[in-house]
């Protein structure tokens with residue numbers, strides 16, 4: 325397993341531009357090689373900045389977004405039009421603008437699609453299975469100040485699940501009900517990219533990269549099969 329790479333940028337704006345540029349470059353290369361890349365998006369503050377940069381930079385890129393398969397690492401189990409939806413944020417920020425194919429955009433179930441989080445997680449796992457069980461090219465993950473990634477929170481039982489996707493209730497960060505991919509699913513990715521900005525995340529970054537137990541710092545439990553890159557700004561890297 326390759327050592328994680330750490331890339332530090334001056335601030336969150338520079339970080340967002342760099343990640344968007346790198347993603348477009350990877351997708352263009354994969355498509356030029358004849359592939360239909362599969363990526364998993366994340367929610368959160370830095371993801372919003374990156375999505376806006378993807379909208380800005382995509383027209384000048386070689387990427388055909390209609391030939392990219394889109395997944396999510398986690399989602400808030402709320403109404404489909406709730407502003408809390410990670411997928412709604414991405415759709416509005418860039419997926420509509422760049423011409424993503426709705427048939428290849430796999431949002432996690434909302435309260436309109438499933439009776440509860442467990443049913444939603446089971447349905448998403450089934451969707452993943454029908455598409456090769458999540459052979460992701462790139463999984464992007466934000467991280468919380470508590471070290472959570474996706475909706476895998478410190479001390480929660482979902483950390484030990486061997487399912488593909490799980491339901492979460494009582495999330496310490498609102499909204500309380502969520503659906504999340506698990507470690508076994510996330511760790512099938514060829515590349516895992518952590519996207520982290522701000523001083524509030526510095527301790528979590530240091531803990532994850534310092535080899536913490538994944539039950540205390542869930543970010544420590546995800547590695548790509550081929551590469552793991554930590555895209556940080558200076559503040560997030562300040563405790564390394």
Ligand SMILES: O=C1O[C@H](COP(=O)(O)O)[C@@H](O)[C@H](O)[C@H]1O
Nearest residue numbers: 366367368369370466467468474
């Ligand atoms: O709730 C969530 O939080 C994390 C990090 O979000 P941030 O706002 O602190 O950057 C995110 O990675 C996850 O997808 C999301 O559901």
